[in-house]
Amino acid sequence: MNVADAARLSDREFIDWLHAAGGGDYHDRHPFHQLMHGGRLTKRQLQEWVRNRYYYQTRLPLKDALIVAKSDDRHFRRQWITRIHLQDGFDEDKGGLALWLRLAEGVGLDPQEVETCGRVLPGVRAACDRYVTLVRDFTLLEAVALSLTELFAPRLMAARLEAWETHYPWVDATTLGYFRARVTQARVDSEVALTFVTRHAETFELQSRCIQALKTKNEILWTLLDHVHAAYVEGTDDDR
């Protein structure tokens, strides 16, 4: 029996599968995150993570706009477009990108320099660009499924907040707003995405594609950290 003939899983079974398949490979288990949460990163290593991860943040509104452009349903668009506003902000000083630049300042970087993305590692750039390309080329269903890593974000954000406040007291705690906001917002966002994929993955084959999309997204997040780890933990950068 091939995948096209398999019976569709119930919504409950499908959701359990997403949790099992996506949670196991989520990047909270990456060695770099283990070092971060154990308080074993140097200031420079933490800074370089913030700098490189900013590039990922800048890709989010672009991939979300591509998702909006894929939907013929204005009700869906109206819901999904709020993600762009959350990242770009409704005015100059708010929004996820501005919060991340405050975080950059909090770890001692020049936020204007970070914003140029001029010192992002090529491998990080490639991984993040791959995410946008996948969203562009995928069906709406798969593009939404890519975002399901958010299911596991609240636990990571909560762990990160605790670790940073404990181990990196030199980081201005008022600049951790992005992480705080995500604990709640990732729950709301992932609920919307989960409702969408359970409704639209109408066959086992489509359910399987959602699982595959989620695993691919985990791979992208993992790869991003691989590059930061290789350059600033294993690397020979004298300044680390």
Place this chain on the structure above:
Amino acid sequence: MNVADAARLSDREFIDWLHAAGGGDYHDRHPFHQLMHGGRLTKRQLQEWVRNRYYYQTRLPLKDALIVAKSDDRHFRRQWITRIHLQDGFDEDKGGLALWLRLAEGVGLDPQEVETCGRVLPGVRAACDRYVTLVRDFTLLEAVALSLTELFAPRLMAARLEAWETHYPWVDATTLGYFRARVTQARVDSEVALTFVTRHAETFELQSRCIQALKTKNEILWTLLDHVHAAYVEGTDDDR
């Protein structure tokens, strides 16, 4: 001397060129619009225009989301995204698409049937889809330039409003809200687009590409009317 060597026009000269090159071919001169504004369309012909043009309206949020996805500048995105909201609405009953469906009701069509786009002419569908494809494949500058037909929309909307109120008194005048809103909104929108293209068309070659994009857009709008005209004015549709 080829186009790459020609000197960049001043902003004033470039804007004059856009007006001259775009205004001449704008679809207000199309025979179908001449019939419409002269009060010479039958009820059925007016209905079919409303029905077919709705498909064009549905493509606008998609192409605007593609434009948002092309920009690395969150200030630009924040400005352009308002177009999506204007068309989709912030809540269920507002926005350009909802206003157009009210118009459909005003001319005696079933708005739910119109919303399915099930009876859109294949040629109209192809012309509108071409617009989205061009936006997808063009640079940000050219994609924005495609929208510059809005420069000429206020005069068309004003003429249309007057014509409809004079010649088609059977249309419920309270359903003409889309046209009324566009008289003002098209001025605001085209000003934003014009500021963007004058700033970013930094060479004569780029200025020329903007002109070409505007002319292509005029062609799309003209083709849409060609198909409606061929089917419902020249056509042999017994019910016209």
